[in-house]
Amino acid sequence: MTPRFSLGIRSKLVLVTLVLLVIPWVGYRYVRTMENMLRDNQVQTVVATARAVATALQDRPRLLELRTPAVPDPAAAAPRPVREEMQLLMTGLARAGSRIWLLDSKLHLVAVAGSIDNAPPQSPGTLAFGALERMVRAPLQLLFDRLHEHTPEATEEVIPNDTLFGGREIERALDGTPSWRLRPAADGRAAIVTAVHPVWVGDNVVGAVVVEETTQAVLSFGSRALEQLTAVTLIAFAVGALTLFFFASSLSSRLRRLRDEAENAIDSQGRVRGLVAGEKAHDEIGDLSRGFSTVLERLAQYNDYLEQMAGRLSHELRTPIAVVRSSLDNLRLQPLADEAKIYVERANEGVARLDTILTRMAEATRLEHLVRAGDHSERERFDAAAVLAGCVQGYSSVYPARRFELANADTEVILSGAPDLFAQMLDKLAANAADFSAGDTPVRIALVKNTHEAVLSFANRGPLLPDAMRERLFESMVSVRSGEQAREPHLGLGLYIVRLIAEFHGGRVAAANRDDGSGVEFTLHFPLAA
Amino acid sequence: MAKRITIVEDDPTIRANYADALKKHGYEVAAHADRKSASEALRTRLPDLALLDIGLGADLDGGYALCQELRALSPTLPIIFLTARDSDFDIVSGLRMGADDYLSKSVSLPHLLARVSALFRRADVMQQPDRSEDFLERGSLRIDMKRFAVTWQNRPVDLTLTEFWIVHALAKFPGHVKDREALMGDAHIVVDDSTITSHIKRLRKKFCAVDAKFDCIDTVYGMGYRWRAPA
Numbered sequence: 001m002t003p004r005f006s007l008g009i010r011s012k013l014v015l016v017t018l019v020l021l022v023i024p025w026v027g028y029r030y031v032r033t034m035e036n037m038l039r040d041n042q043v044q045t046v047v048a049t050a051r052a053v054a055t056a057l058q059d060r061p062r063l064l065e066l067r068t069p070a071v072p073d074p075a076a077a078a079p080r081p082v083r084e085e086m087q088l089l090m091t092g093l094a095r096a097g098s099r100i101w102l103l104d105s106k107l108h109l110v111a112v113a114g115s116i117d118n119a120p121p122q123s124p125g126t127l128a129f130g131a132l133e134r135m136v137r138a139p140l141q142l143l144f145d146r147l148h149e150h151t152p153e154a155t156e157e158v159i160p161n162d163t164l165f166g167g168r169e170i171e172r173a174l175d176g177t178p179s180w181r182l183r184p185a186a187d188g189r190a191a192i193v194t195a196v197h198p199v200w201v202g203d204n205v206v207g208a209v210v211v212e213e214t215t216q217a218v219l220s221f222g223s224r225a226l227e228q229l230t231a232v233t234l235i236a237f238a239v240g241a242l243t244l245f246f247f248a249s250s251l252s253s254r255l256r257r258l259r260d261e262a263e264n265a266i267d268s269q270g271r272v273r274g275l276v277a278g279e280k281a282h283d284e285i286g287d288l289s290r291g292f293s294t295v296l297e298r299l300a301q302y303n304d305y306l307e308q309m310a311g312r313l314s315h316e317l318r319t320p321i322a323v324v325r326s327s328l329d330n331l332r333l334q335p336l337a338d339e340a341k342i343y344v345e346r347a348n349e350g351v352a353r354l355d356t357i358l359t360r361m362a363e364a365t366r367l368e369h370l371v372r373a374g375d376h377s378e379r380e381r382f383d384a385a386a387v388l389a390g391c392v393q394g395y396s397s398v399y400p401a402r403r404f405e406l407a408n409a410d411t412e413v414i415l416s417g418a419p420d421l422f423a424q425m426l427d428k429l430a431a432n433a434a435d436f437s438a439g440d441t442p443v444r445i446a447l448v449k450n451t452h453e454a455v456l457s458f459a460n461r462g463p464l465l466p467d468a469m470r471e472r473l474f475e476s477m478v479s480v481r482s483g484e485q486a487r488e489p490h491l492g493l494g495l496y497i498v499r500l501i502a503e504f505h506g507g508r509v510a511a512a513n514r515d516d517g518s519g520v521e522f523t524l525h526f527p528l529a530a
Numbered sequence: 531m532a533k534r535i536t537i538v539e540d541d542p543t544i545r546a547n548y549a550d551a552l553k554k555h556g557y558e559v560a561a562h563a564d565r566k567s568a569s570e571a572l573r574t575r576l577p578d579l580a581l582l583d584i585g586l587g588a589d590l591d592g593g594y595a596l597c598q599e600l601r602a603l604s605p606t607l608p609i610i611f612l613t614a615r616d617s618d619f620d621i622v623s624g625l626r627m628g629a630d631d632y633l634s635k636s637v638s639l640p641h642l643l644a645r646v647s648a649l650f651r652r653a654d655v656m657q658q659p660d661r662s663e664d665f666l667e668r669g670s671l672r673i674d675m676k677r678f679a680v681t682w683q684n685r686p687v688d689l690t691l692t693e694f695w696i697v698h699a700l701a702k703f704p705g706h707v708k709d710r711e712a713l714m715g716d717a718h719i720v721v722d723d724s725t726i727t728s729h730i731k732r733l734r735k736k737f738c739a740v741d742a743k744f745d746c747i748d749t750v751y752g753m754g755y756r757w758r759a760p761a
Binding site: 333358 | 541543544547548550551554614634635636638639640721727731749750751752753
């Protein structure tokens with residue numbers, strides 16, 4: 001019985017590849033950790049930059065002092081070379097995507113350089129699988145971009161990029177303590193690292209350097225890495241699943257072939273065939289196939305032994321019967337007392353009966369061999385209707401007490417087989433019907449031709465078939481005869497012979513009680529000759 | 531002078547029984563149990579008829595070998611095969627072992643004796659000059675009743691004694707259906723129906739070997755067989 005939900009080996013193996021999908025999750029965690037490390041690193045760099053700028057400015061206090069007094073017009077007050085030198089310094093220190101503010105102790109802006117919007121363009125990164133990866137990554141990029149649109153809401157106020165963020169850090173820096181902080185950027189995706197460092201001149205804080213840098217680079221590095229990871233995983237998954245799919249397909253098709261062959265290894269006639277599927281393979285399926293073959297071979301040997309048993313038995317019994325018979329024949333040649341003659345006759349009857357049994361067994365054995373061998377040289381096309389008509393005519397003389405009625409047998413019914421055997425089968429059916437029919441009711445015989453097959457039926461009134469026997473009736477040595485019908489030796493071979501001959505003609509036979517419960521009907525189906 | 535019969539049969543009881551019955555009918559009998567002793571005896575003196583069992587103890591085909599040996603010694607010596615194996619019928623007939631008849635061991639002694647005396651009668655006739663007196667002619671068929679010889683279109687058809695009797699029974703009254711029982715009576719055999727069927731099959735084959743167009747033996751299903759009357 002097949003369970004309602006069943007997964008084949010193929011589906012199971014493909015499901016197993018789903019384990020591969022853990023890789024992107026692990027990768028995601030890894031990329032996130034890397035991102036954090038990089039950001040920390042970036043923070044350190046930004047802090048270091050701020051300190052470096054501040055240190056550089058310590059040596060050039062005049063750059064700041066230019067503005068120390070409340071000069072109404074700093075541009076006018078500042079001499080040109082100083083301003084240029086300052087700009088040069090700032091520009092040299094500022095990196096792409098970072099901005100440096102310089103404030104004096106009064107929180108006045110002295111100078112600004114760089115822009116955090118000028119992030120370096122993203123490089124596409126290296127391609128591990130070439131064109132294939134590019135193809136996979138194009139749609140992925142769209143997907144990731146979409147995901148990034150939904151970053152969580154900024155917890156702090158967003159300040160436009162061109163505005164200096166005046167937090168407490170600056171106050172603390174002017175007090176002499178360097179510090180840094182992270183704040184969300186205007187685009188809501190990246191963050192901005194702000195590091196503030198005081199500028200000392202002697203023991204006084206004369207200003208503060210504010211270095212700002214966006215984490216955009218780290219972020220885009222992370223998402224690029226994620227994209228690549230996902231693409232590579234997808235490709236690996238697809239390749240792995242496909243490989244497994246084909247491997248599993250070939251496995252399951254080999255197993256299916258083996259199963260089909262094993263199922264059909266013993267055909268309807270009890271013939272055992274060997275297995276061919278996978279017998280040369282050097283794996284477990286090959287072993288299984290060879291194991292099956294060995295079992296089947298033993299079964300075939302056992303079957304042969306059983307089949308030859310009947311033949312051997314009849315052969316072995318023939319000799320002792322010949323001994324008894326020839327002894328009796330010799331005895332008859334002697335002058336015997338009348339009383340003794342009676343016993344000789346009885347002994348003769350017994351031997352004759354034994355002989356009949358052996359003859360029937362031999363007949364069945366011979367037919368078995370013929371049917372099993374499926375010998376086609378014996379086959380010819382013949383008109384079954386003509387054979388039937390002839391036989392039925394003969395039965396009236398063989399069974400004078402019985403009537404046989406033949407219907408629908410005037411059209412030609414051409415079958416492929418042996419007319420002699422067909423007649424022998426009819427004889428057995430007629431004998432069976434004659435033995436079982438009750439009173440003087442006729443045995444009705446009909447042969448009907450359909451488009452594909454011929455249907456032969458023998459119906460007689462009489463005792464019904466016991467339900468339990470209906471299936472087994474056509475097996476060897478099965479008989480339902482009760483004492484009254486068992487005057488002659490009956491081995492239950494008659495209907496077995498019917499079945500053998502029907503099978504020889506490619507047909508099948510069935511017995512059933514008639515619907516009205518008046519008797520029994522045997523129905524035989526034969527394919528018409530091509 | 532009494533006719534000499536050699537029996538080669540491995541079963542001592544059957545051998546003794548056959549020997550007793552034949553002796554009672556006035557034949558001289560030499561009985562052997564195996565091929566070696568039989569072969570030696572046959573070489574010293576040929577019998578007038580040989581009854582051979584096919585399987586001689588462990589020597590499964592000992593009878594065949596003896597038959598060939600005998601045929602080499604004498605082409606006319608009557609030889610009868612006795613067998614307990616059904617399949618042997620086909621083998622003997624197929625191999626054309628040169629035997630004059632082959633019988634199942636279940637044959638009754640009277641049937642066996644009928645064959646023995648028929649074969650002796652034929653052997654006697656063979657030694658006399660050809661006198662065409664007892665012939666049965668049916669078209670191309672010509673049956674020599676004395677010599678148990680059959681010709682078809684003047685060509686000999688090699689038949690065993692049993693087959694000869696069947697052909698004779700059929701051809702005697704062309705067009706008449708002979709049922710199997712009647713054929714068995716005429717051919718002095720008691721066998722099952724399918725053995726008669728295979729006898730007929732072999733007969734047709736033997737005639738067809740001489741004339742491929744042969745179709746004079748009709749099967750009348752449910753009744754028996756008949757010799758088709760010449761048109």
